[in-house]
Amino acid sequence: MRHFTKWTLATVASVALVAASSNANAACEELVLGSAISLTGKYSTNGIHAQNGYEFAMKKINDAGGVKVGDKCYKLKVTYYDDESTPARGAQLAERLINQDKVQFMLGPYSSGLTKAIAPVTEKYKIPMVEAVGASRSLFNKGYKYMFAVLSTSEQYLASAIAAAAEIAKSQGREPSSIKIAMAFENDPFSLDVRAGVVEDAKKYAMKIVIDDKLPRDLSDMSATLTKVKALKPDLLMISGHSKGAATAARQIGEMKISVPMIALTHCEAANVTGKFPAAAEGFLCPTQWAETLTYKDPLFGSAANYNKEVKAALPAYKDKTIPYQMAQATAAVYVFSDALTRAGSLDRKKVRDALAATDMPTFYGHVKFHEAGNNIAKPMVLRQIQDGKYVVVAPSKYASHKIAWPRMAK
Amino acid sequence: MQILSNINILIEAPVFNLALLIEGLLIGSVFALAAYGLALVWGVMNVKNLAQGDFVIMGGYIAWYLGEHGIHPLFGVPVAFLILWCFGWLIYRTIIYRVIDKDLFTSLLATFGIALVISQLLNLLFSSDTQTADAGFESWFFFDGMVSIAQVKLIAFVCAALLAAGVITFMKNSRMGQAIRATAQDARAAKVLGIDTDKVYCFTFSLNAAICGAAGALIAMIWVIQPFYGITFSIRSFVIVTAAGFGNLPGVIAAGLGMGVLEQFGGFILGATFQQAIVVGLLVLVLVVRQMQQSRHRQVVQ
Numbered sequence: 001m002r003h004f005t006k007w008t009l010a011t012v013a014s015v016a017l018v019a020a021s022s023n024a025n026a027a028c029e030e031l032v033l034g035s036a037i038s039l040t041g042k043y044s045t046n047g048i049h050a051q052n053g054y055e056f057a058m059k060k061i062n063d064a065g066g067v068k069v070g071d072k073c074y075k076l077k078v079t080y081y082d083d084e085s086t087p088a089r090g091a092q093l094a095e096r097l098i099n100q101d102k103v104q105f106m107l108g109p110y111s112s113g114l115t116k117a118i119a120p121v122t123e124k125y126k127i128p129m130v131e132a133v134g135a136s137r138s139l140f141n142k143g144y145k146y147m148f149a150v151l152s153t154s155e156q157y158l159a160s161a162i163a164a165a166a167e168i169a170k171s172q173g174r175e176p177s178s179i180k181i182a183m184a185f186e187n188d189p190f191s192l193d194v195r196a197g198v199v200e201d202a203k204k205y206a207m208k209i210v211i212d213d214k215l216p217r218d219l220s221d222m223s224a225t226l227t228k229v230k231a232l233k234p235d236l237l238m239i240s241g242h243s244k245g246a247a248t249a250a251r252q253i254g255e256m257k258i259s260v261p262m263i264a265l266t267h268c269e270a271a272n273v274t275g276k277f278p279a280a281a282e283g284f285l286c287p288t289q290w291a292e293t294l295t296y297k298d299p300l301f302g303s304a305a306n307y308n309k310e311v312k313a314a315l316p317a318y319k320d321k322t323i324p325y326q327m328a329q330a331t332a333a334v335y336v337f338s339d340a341l342t343r344a345g346s347l348d349r350k351k352v353r354d355a356l357a358a359t360d361m362p363t364f365y366g367h368v369k370f371h372e373a374g375n376n377i378a379k380p381m382v383l384r385q386i387q388d389g390k391y392v393v394v395a396p397s398k399y400a401s402h403k404i405a406w407p408r409m410a411k
Numbered sequence: 412m413q414i415l416s417n418i419n420i421l422i423e424a425p426v427f428n429l430a431l432l433i434e435g436l437l438i439g440s441v442f443a444l445a446a447y448g449l450a451l452v453w454g455v456m457n458v459k460n461l462a463q464g465d466f467v468i469m470g471g472y473i474a475w476y477l478g479e480h481g482i483h484p485l486f487g488v489p490v491a492f493l494i495l496w497c498f499g500w501l502i503y504r505t506i507i508y509r510v511i512d513k514d515l516f517t518s519l520l521a522t523f524g525i526a527l528v529i530s531q532l533l534n535l536l537f538s539s540d541t542q543t544a545d546a547g548f549e550s551w552f553f554f555d556g557m558v559s560i561a562q563v564k565l566i567a568f569v570c571a572a573l574l575a576a577g578v579i580t581f582m583k584n585s586r587m588g589q590a591i592r593a594t595a596q597d598a599r600a601a602k603v604l605g606i607d608t609d610k611v612y613c614f615t616f617s618l619n620a621a622i623c624g625a626a627g628a629l630i631a632m633i634w635v636i637q638p639f640y641g642i643t644f645s646i647r648s649f650v651i652v653t654a655a656g657f658g659n660l661p662g663v664i665a666a667g668l669g670m671g672v673l674e675q676f677g678g679f680i681l682g683a684t685f686q687q688a689i690v691v692g693l694l695v696l697v698l699v700v701r702q703m704q705q706s707r708h709r710q711v712v713q
Contacts, residue, residue: 184683212413213683218643220634223434224678224686230557231420231427244541248635251543255550256559271541 028066031074031347033337034103036093036118038110039082046326047085047110050133052318053330054078054107056311060300060331067338070345076338083109087117094121103127104349105341107333108149110326112136112190119147128353130337132329135289137193140373146349148356148374150332150365154190155197156381157287158238161264162201164285164383164395165236168262168406182211182234182260184225184249186241191215194240194266210234215241222252229258239265246271254280261407264383269322274389283408284386290325290365291382291391294399300335301364307331332365417680430558431675437564438633439671440571443664444626445644446651447575448619454657455595455615456511461522462502464644465529466620470495470627471636472533475544484544484632488570491624499620503613511612526641533638544631567629574625578618579660591615595658643687650694653701 035054038047058076066073079101083090090109097103098121106122108115108131115134119142122129128146135154139147166176181202185195202209210232213225219241229237237260239249246265250273253263268274268286292308301307308323318327336359341347344355360369366379383395387405394404421428449463473494474487502525510518548562582588593601594611602608630636630644651670655662670690678686 187684213678215683216687218637218640219683219686220636220640220643221438221674221678221686222683224431224675225683227427227430227434227675228417228420228679230430231424244635244637247541247543251635255561257550257552257556259556276543276545 028073028075030077031067031105031341032101032103033076033078033105033107034081034094034097034101035078035107036081036083036090036097036109036114038085038114039080040084043085043110043114046133046324049324049326050110050330051080052315053132053327054334056314056327057331057334059314060310061334061338064300067341069341069347074341076334078107079103083114085111085114087113090114091117091121094118098122098125098127104347105129105337105352107330107337108132108134108147112139112154115139115147119144122146126349126353128337128340128349128356130333130356132333133326135193136189137196138189140371140375144374146353148336148359148370148376150336150363150368150376150379151289151329152379152381153375154193155200157194157197157266158240158264159197159201160287160381160383160395161236161238161262161285162198162205162207164404165207165262166205167397168404169235177206177208179205179207179236180210180232180234181207182229182232182237183209184211184213184215184222184237184239184241184245186215186217186219186245188217188242191240191242191245191266198238215245220244220248222248223256226252226256226258229260230256234260236260236262236264239263240267243267243271246273247276250277250280250284259407263408268386269391274386274391278389281386282389283405285394285404286384286386286391287381288325288384288391289379289381290328291384291393292323293393293401294366294382296362296364296366298335298361298363301331304328304364307364328365332363332368335363336361336368413682414680421679424557426554426557427679429554431679432672433558433560434564435672435675436668437560437568437671438674439668440568441626441629441633442644442647442651442670443667444571444575444629445623446648446655446667447578447660447663448622448626449648450652450655450657450660450663451591451615451622452619453652455591456507456612458507458511458518458522458616459515459649460619461519461645462526462529462641463619463623463648464641464646465526465533466495466499466623466641467627467630467644468533468636468638468641469498469529470624471544471631472537472542472627473624474628474631475542475636476537478544478546478631484546484628485566487544487628487631488625491628492621495624495627496617496621498624499617500613502620503616507616508609508612526645530638530641537638539638541635541637542631543635544628546632561633564633567633570629571626574622575664578622587611587614646687646694647690650690650697653694654697 037051038044062075066075081093106127106129110133112134115131123144123146130148137153137155165179169176169179185191211228246267254277264285273281292304294304297303311323312318340355344351368376369378371377380396382393384391385394392402394400394402445467452458452460470491473491474484477487478484510521546563550559550561552559590606590611594608598608651666655666674686677689
């Protein structure tokens, strides 16, 4: 596997050199990829982030001389269709891309739901697809052979918090099995995936789950669950319920002064807990797929920080915003695709698929190596903690910029 | 298993009973407020307003909007009352008066349509993000921090009580209040005696919307709101009114408070999933009991 990576790096570097020295670009043909993505409708905000990520990657790759496949070179281009955030439309558009526009390769749509709708189509026509923003576990147990995902699956979102709690227990001379966990997860596929990962890891350490509440979809009050937390005094409280769950939790944790030493929840950023509930949110642990402060790097985009800088320079819309991880993921998907094309040495779909399956490469977004089910198993979810109102990476320790503050200090 | 151990906590540490009871009573007062509005509309106009919860959420967004623009959300209570009054009037004049003498199904459909339009409009205006109006109050803690009372909840309780008292006095003593009660008892007789029932209906509907608006402003301060949360408040109002009967004001208040407490205990013992399921379960139970009472009554009549 290793030599693949080196070989790739060498090719990319030499391609870049050739591009710089001679005017070899002109000789490149165009290679069109297809993507049905949510440009309007309820997922449009993140759909557009993903599209920007795709475009940024292509510009970067094309500027560096395009993709070298065998002895030819190609410039990448994507045909987009708007799936209006509806799965049925997404599946239709995938058919259209494949049958009418004759695309040979696809980039993923936005969200697990849309990916679930499109994957059977690409699978039927044996079209390799790299997707960037569908995290649900259920995408990777269908036996799909032509779908690959660069991101970590949803059951890993909070599992790292369990490991962190075990580490802390050990450093205090306690058995990890003495840790008591309280969980409140929404009753929806994503959160139940997250829950499944937590339960599995808790079992590994023989930790005790003392509260296991499922939150209804439109719950705006968690005080009964939090009263139970007060009564049972768990060591770790975990909550996942999209941004409304995070907002409700942050608000009521502050109001009821819940003093659990470790609190982990998803969607902190989306719910803007640091802005709305700064005092209560201090010390929260929040999982993320990627952060610009991580030490990942690759030869094309440089470090994660460099990616952040270049995107801000290239796209004024992101100048004053944090680059959403959805965008970084999308960029990484294109990068992985171009690398696999080069390694396949041909545009034969089967060969490209096999090359994708053999991917083992570092990127600014994290290491990418696919499980046979198609999910990326080389990149961990990182855990950030809110310290002094800022998100800092605290786990896994390999990438941590700060030490985890334990117990959390609510102001 | 978990249920038993949860009950055990309540037995071993009775202080948590108190915590749940207080929490439930405080929030129940706001439920009672919205339900009282529904009881009015239902009793006087025989319109079962499915947009009840969406009026509440609208009021919530008004308080939140003021809060975002530097005005304390407590002012949102009177402002939401006034704005929703006008909104209620508009809705009555454009839609409700056309369906008021139609069958039950038509008015249900119409109000359900209004509910959908309101929630989508809120979604378009304010996006689907969860919001909360920060009133900036602290909490009081008792029993070693085991029982907490958020000051804002107590304020909401007092506001709800004042508003309810105001409305009751108004209904008892004012001319309009008497007209409303007369219309509720027998619309035809009221008409014969010179009461402009159309005006009464319009006033009642506007008053209901205004009460909901005020309740919503309180909800935005004590909980979180989102454009699509209306339905849960509609359901709560329906359960309370069905349980209490619409002519029965003390019953509505008692049922509202009781529901708040029941939700808290249900969520604690059975888990948060059942916090709202318990409300709907209660509705079924109430209907069964009512049905049995009435069938006994029917037998007597026969």
